[in-house]
Amino acid sequence: MVKNKIFIGVIGGGDCSDEVYKLAEQVGERIAKAGAVLVCGGLGGVMEAACKGAKKEDGTTIGILPGIDKSQANSYIDFPILTGLGEGRNLLVIRNSDVVIALPGEYGTLSEIGFCLKLGKPIIGLFTWDVSEAIIKAKNAEEAVKIALSKVNKDGG
Amino acid sequence: MVKNKIFIGVIGGGDCSDEVYKLAEQVGERIAKAGAVLVCGGLGGVMEAACKGAKKEDGTTIGILPGIDKSQANSYIDFPILTGLGEGRNLLVIRNSDVVIALPGEYGTLSEIGFCLKLGKPIIGLFTWDVSEAIIKAKNAEEAVKIALSKVNKDGG
Amino acid sequence: MVKNKIFIGVIGGGDCSDEVYKLAEQVGERIAKAGAVLVCGGLGGVMEAACKGAKKEDGTTIGILPGIDKSQANSYIDFPILTGLGEGRNLLVIRNSDVVIALPGEYGTLSEIGFCLKLGKPIIGLFTWDVSEAIIKAKNAEEAVKIALSKVNKDGG
Amino acid sequence: MVKNKIFIGVIGGGDCSDEVYKLAEQVGERIAKAGAVLVCGGLGGVMEAACKGAKKEDGTTIGILPGIDKSQANSYIDFPILTGLGEGRNLLVIRNSDVVIALPGEYGTLSEIGFCLKLGKPIIGLFTWDVSEAIIKAKNAEEAVKIALSKVNKDGG
Numbered sequence: 001m002v003k004n005k006i007f008i009g010v011i012g013g014g015d016c017s018d019e020v021y022k023l024a025e026q027v028g029e030r031i032a033k034a035g036a037v038l039v040c041g042g043l044g045g046v047m048e049a050a051c052k053g054a055k056k057e058d059g060t061t062i063g064i065l066p067g068i069d070k071s072q073a074n075s076y077i078d079f080p081i082l083t084g085l086g087e088g089r090n091l092l093v094i095r096n097s098d099v100v101i102a103l104p105g106e107y108g109t110l111s112e113i114g115f116c117l118k119l120g121k122p123i124i125g126l127f128t129w130d131v132s133e134a135i136i137k138a139k140n141a142e143e144a145v146k147i148a149l150s151k152v153n154k155d156g157g
Numbered sequence: 158m159v160k161n162k163i164f165i166g167v168i169g170g171g172d173c174s175d176e177v178y179k180l181a182e183q184v185g186e187r188i189a190k191a192g193a194v195l196v197c198g199g200l201g202g203v204m205e206a207a208c209k210g211a212k213k214e215d216g217t218t219i220g221i222l223p224g225i226d227k228s229q230a231n232s233y234i235d236f237p238i239l240t241g242l243g244e245g246r247n248l249l250v251i252r253n254s255d256v257v258i259a260l261p262g263e264y265g266t267l268s269e270i271g272f273c274l275k276l277g278k279p280i281i282g283l284f285t286w287d288v289s290e291a292i293i294k295a296k297n298a299e300e301a302v303k304i305a306l307s308k309v310n311k312d313g314g
Numbered sequence: 315m316v317k318n319k320i321f322i323g324v325i326g327g328g329d330c331s332d333e334v335y336k337l338a339e340q341v342g343e344r345i346a347k348a349g350a351v352l353v354c355g356g357l358g359g360v361m362e363a364a365c366k367g368a369k370k371e372d373g374t375t376i377g378i379l380p381g382i383d384k385s386q387a388n389s390y391i392d393f394p395i396l397t398g399l400g401e402g403r404n405l406l407v408i409r410n411s412d413v414v415i416a417l418p419g420e421y422g423t424l425s426e427i428g429f430c431l432k433l434g435k436p437i438i439g440l441f442t443w444d445v446s447e448a449i450i451k452a453k454n455a456e457e458a459v460k461i462a463l464s465k466v467n468k469d470g471g
Numbered sequence: 472m473v474k475n476k477i478f479i480g481v482i483g484g485g486d487c488s489d490e491v492y493k494l495a496e497q498v499g500e501r502i503a504k505a506g507a508v509l510v511c512g513g514l515g516g517v518m519e520a521a522c523k524g525a526k527k528e529d530g531t532t533i534g535i536l537p538g539i540d541k542s543q544a545n546s547y548i549d550f551p552i553l554t555g556l557g558e559g560r561n562l563l564v565i566r567n568s569d570v571v572i573a574l575p576g577e578y579g580t581l582s583e584i585g586f587c588l589k590l591g592k593p594i595i596g597l598f599t600w601d602v603s604e605a606i607i608k609a610k611n612a613e614e615a616v617k618i619a620l621s622k623v624n625k626d627g628g
Binding site for chain 3: 242243244245247248263264265266268269270274275286288
């Protein structure tokens with residue numbers, strides 16, 4: 001059952017450098033290989049890259065969109081979820097993730113990190129906002145996904 | 158691509174009679190057979206029955222839940238979407254549907270019918286609230302899904 | 315304390331006839347005279363008329379807006395509350411009302427009536443959607459507000 | 472007209488030290504003296520202290536609450552706004568503020584700072600999260616409110 005799969009959130013900038021794009025793609029690939037579902041905000045940059053990576057490995061991607069128009073979703077989203085909540089959808093991204101991997105991003109990403117820490121969900125940081133010791137730092141995509149999986153299992157996600 | 162599939166919303170009571178349960182199951186079966194994705198509020202009664210029907214035919218089911226706990230979802234939901242919006246998730250059910258099939262329900266269903274009509278989305282009624290001529294009445298599950306599909310194609314869904 | 319005042323919701327069409335506008339104005343006047351706070355969706359038609367009436371009698375008006383721009387609010391709103399939830403703000407109008415008076419309106423009003431009945435809040439109908447026996451019918455503004463006040467006191471609002 | 476007043480958001484921890492409580496109280500006093508409306512999340516700690524200060528000076532306080540129960544609001548809230556959005560109300564606090572003063576807080580405050588910066592609203596920091604150069608640092612309550620007022624006037628709030 002899909003429902004029993006682990007849902008891993010990937011958060012990060014809607015715009016990003018080529019380097020970060022590549023990193024996000026690797027994160028997506030690893031998530032799909034692990035059989036987990038990728039949850040994100042559905043737009044460009046880190047979100048698009050992660051979904052692209054996941055689809056390479058035949059993974060499943062959910063994009064929780066700010067608006068009410070599916071065409072907002074990046075090309076690698078399987079399930080665009082329309083919210084019409086604007087930035088308020090950031091909280092829904094976190095609520096729908098058993099564990100979160102945070103890449104570099106701007107202030108929207110910061111709000112998501114805030115919510116993630118507030119809700120006490122495990123969060124793995126890949127060169128992202130360094131705002132709390134509760135963010136577990138990883139060195140690369142492989143390690144980030146490995147820690148994410150271990151956290152869900154250990155902490156009961 | 159899943160994204161390009163038609164998303165059909167099924168709304169109706171969280172509790173329902175055996176007769177309505179059976180009807181909702183048939184609606185779900187027909188939706189799955191047509192290759193469309195079933196969207197609903199994720200709980201019991203009509204929602205559960207429709208998802209049960211869809212899974213019989215190997216369909217895909219999305220449950221947009223009021224709370225923040227996946228275990229709220231009925232057993233036939235593939236993708237539980239957690240909102241934490243309470244009854245506010247009713248609007249998200251409608252926003253995520255290209256077309257809606259309304260079965261018998263109580264006041265929550267009435268609020269969804271109100272939103273559906275407000276947003277100008279096509280809505281097919283199966284023995285539901287008779288509040289507008291814009292609700293296209295169907296006689297059975299087969300006809301309801303047939304009309305739903307035709308509406309999305311004709312109206313551009 | 316304002317907080318301990320009764321909050322009365324007024325719902326109805328964003329467009330309305332002169333006759334309904336006048337009726338809504340009278341409802342607003344009566345609410346203000348009774349010392350209650352008027353809550354509404356903050357836009358035109360019935361919402362504007364009710365607020366206009368309330369301000370004639372030096373009442374207090376709260377407008378819970380769909381968008382994120384205060385200038386959306388009608389001229390008689392004291393406290394514009396920005397939600398950015400679109401039609402989702404309809405639920406917040408109901409949540410913030412101890413009791414609701416429903417005037418003629420379209421489908422948005424219908425969704426609000428649905429939520430009001432769902433949440434079990436007392437609702438008084440003034441020539442509005444006739445969808446439930448739980449809606450207490452009133453003949454005029456005076457009677458509507460009188461019943462509203464009695465319901466809050468009796469039912470503990 | 473209340474509507475044309477400046478709405479100043481005060482954000483910070485739901486629990487706080489005596490020192491921070493005192494600082495928040497001073498911020499509230501200054502806001503009220505300036506004739507601005509105080510907007511906050513309506514609960515305890517910094518929120519309560521700021522409202523207490525505002526009421527000392529006969530100011531007006533709005534509390535945008537996470538739940539659906541007015542009794543959640545601290546004793547100094549004039550207008551409790553019920554959202555039922557949980558942590559999602561953090562975004563509404565920011566949307567309803569023309570300018571924000573941020574005091575020490577935990578991760579909920581961090582999410583609000585993220586939203587504030589994302590929406591490009593002016594933000595004044597009083598010993599809060601040091602996450603952006605866009606946060607204008609103030610040394611005390613008087614200076615914070617003074618800068619806040621100047622920002623709304625200059626930037627058109």
